[in-house]
Ligand SMILES: Nc1nc2c(c(=O)[nH]1)N[C@H]1C(S)=C(S)[C@@H](COP(=O)(O)O)O[C@H]1N2
């Protein structure tokens with residue numbers, strides 16, 4: 001299409017500049033919020049969080065294209081550079097990086113465990129997304145333009161917007177159909193977007209060892225280790241490895257937020273059995289699982305009863321990397337909540353909001 005005509009077409013479909021800018025900000029907020037929220041969803045009833053994240057992502061591609069075509073002159077012409085241009089460029093890089101990795105992940109151009117340096121594609125996506133938050137806010141602060149009523153008025157503007165969303169949803173659906181037909185990186189996906197690990201077998205070697213960057217304790221000596229069950233209990237327990245009695249078996253699906261999943265047979269102690277021995281009082285409502293590194297996660301007590309403190313996977317004793325001597329197996333929860341190297345099971349009368357921060361920074365000392 002000749003440049004002139006393309007320019008005119010773009011003008012016809014694109015919303016007013018200020019509206020594009022404020023919509024970009026609003027949709028980035030939706031993406032960050034739905035992206036983080038998606039980390040907490042481990043069961044299929046939360047599928048819409050992922051769907052929303054993908055469709056809004058495609059809509060962002062359109063809006064960013066409008067924006068970049070508008071500011072192209074300012075960016076490519078050195079005479080027009082200002083001190084804040086570097087910030088604008090960084091913001092654009094983070095936005096493009098987040099969108100490109102997100103799209104590449106959905107389309108399935110690389111395997112679920114392919115690493116870029118240390119990180120999987122999906123982890124890089126998360127990194128770009130988180131970097132975008134401070135960048136976009138700083139960028140907004142330097143180029144602040146108050147939104148005006150007129151930007152948001154008019155049936156045509158509303159229609160254009162609805163059109164963008166519908167186009168995003170349609171494109172996403174077409175992509176799904178295409179990858180189902182072609183069998184490319186879509187067929188075995190969970191609703192979370194995670195794909196099955198490609199490794200063979202069912203023991204320690206059959207799925208990746210995944211820890212947050214810094215959580216990397218020394219191997220724990222089984223003979224010196226013990227599991228403490230305390231907090232709100234009548235009889236605190238201190239169990240060494242030999243007295244654990246790991247007689248509970250269950251198949252469970254480990255779904256890591258870096259984009260892979262594995263269904264394996266786990267064996268260990270049912271947390272309900274531990275609680276029956278320790279005797280929690282009526283006000284006990286939560287159970288906290290604490291790693292030797294300080295990493296921790298808390299589950300509502302009824303859910304915790306059904307979880308395992310596991311010592312074996314696929315018929316093998318857990319390896320150090322997978323959390324030996326014992327790790328939490330929390331069916332229906334995302335992988336990061338399956339605390340490894342558990343040393344303490346603490347019964348409580350409340351949840352533990354600080355765990356969100358602790359899981360991010362544990363291991364840095
Ligand atoms: N103590 C501790 N437990 C942890 C982690 C960690 O970094 N430290 N990583 C979590 C994450 S992100 C995942 S996906 C699973 C991975 O378990 P695996 O290494 O056995 O595959 O462990 C979880 N448990």
Ligand SMILES: [Mo]
Pocket residue numbers: 210255256257258335336
């Ligand atoms: Mo993970």
